[in-house]
Amino acid sequence: DAGVIQSPRHEVTEMGQEVTLRCKPISGHNSLFWYRQTMMRGLELLIYFNNNVPIDDSGMPEDRFSAKMPNASFSTLKIQPSEPRDSAVYFCASSPGQGVGASFFGQGTRLTVV
Amino acid sequence: DQQVKQNSPSLSVQEGRISILNCDYTNSMFDYFLWYKKYPAEGPTFLISISSIKDKNEDGRFTVFLNKSAKHLSLHIVPSQPGDSAVYFCAALSRDSNYQLIWGAGTKLIIKP
Numbered sequence: 001d002a003g004v005i006q007s008p009r010h011e012v013t014e015m016g017q018e019v020t021l022r023c024k025p026i027s028g029h030n031s032l033f034w035y036r037q038t039m040m041r042g043l044e045l046l047i048y049f050n051n052n053v054p055i056d057d058s059g060m061p062e063d064r065f066s067a068k069m070p071n072a073s074f075s076t077l078k079i080q081p082s083e084p085r086d087s088a089v090y091f092c093a094s095s096p097g098q099g100v101g102a103s104f105f106g107q108g109t110r111l112t113v114v
Numbered sequence: 115d116q117q118v119k120q121n122s123p124s125l126s127v128q129e130g131r132i133s134i135l136n137c138d139y140t141n142s143m144f145d146y147f148l149w150y151k152k153y154p155a156e157g158p159t160f161l162i163s164i165s166s167i168k169d170k171n172e173d174g175r176f177t178v179f180l181n182k183s184a185k186h187l188s189l190h191i192v193p194s195q196p197g198d199s200a201v202y203f204c205a206a207l208s209r210d211s212n213y214q215l216i217w218g219a220g221t222k223l224i225i226k227p
Contacts, residue, residue: 033215042217042218042219042220043158043203043217043220045215045217091157093157103160104160105157105159106157107155107157108155108156108157110155
């Protein structure tokens with residue numbers, strides 16, 4: 001398996017534009033996580049899916065952020081409209097079951113909003 | 115409220131010596147603790163974990179020690195190698211938090227040649 005695959009690796013967009021980040025989890029993994037990493041706050045959990053169902057989205061910063069998991073092999077994180085303070089590295093991770101220790105991370109998407 | 119704390123932002127160790135990375139936590143309900151390693155421009159990589167019912171777990175050069183009474187865990191790397199230079203994150207999870215990982219802020223380890 002190629003691991004967790006995220007796209008794009010880098011995204012530069014203008015303030016106000018819609019941004020969509022994509023994630024393909026490891027095949028067979030039941031849990032999927034979206035994280036945001038910034039210098040100020042470190043790694044923050046945004047949302048957690050189990051069996052394609054959002055379990056906890058309390059980390060989603062505001063209504064401009066939305067995440068979907070239409071099937072077991074694909075998830076998106078959308079920001080609309082984007083703002084400069086959204087600039088960060090966004091990581092997707094998957095785990096083989098609910099509550100199973102290690103999450104496997106993608107390489108991240110570096111988002112810059114200008 | 116930081117439930118998982120890594121109080122040292124950075125640590126510098128001579129190659130070949132022991133590196134000790136520390137982590138403190140406040141939630142006594144944590145069931146499992148994990149250590150991750152992260153290189154720049156890459157996602158975190160799982161290193162080693164320990165269940166709350168154990169006090170030590172060893173995997174090659176990496177050993178994690180858990181002191182539940184002190185709510186403290188540490189990662190020992192022996193001997194330290196240049197490739198160990200990275201940021202190390204401590205994380206914890208519990209049934210209370212739907213098994214979501216609660217992360218420390220990370221410690222940057224620098225191995226000097």
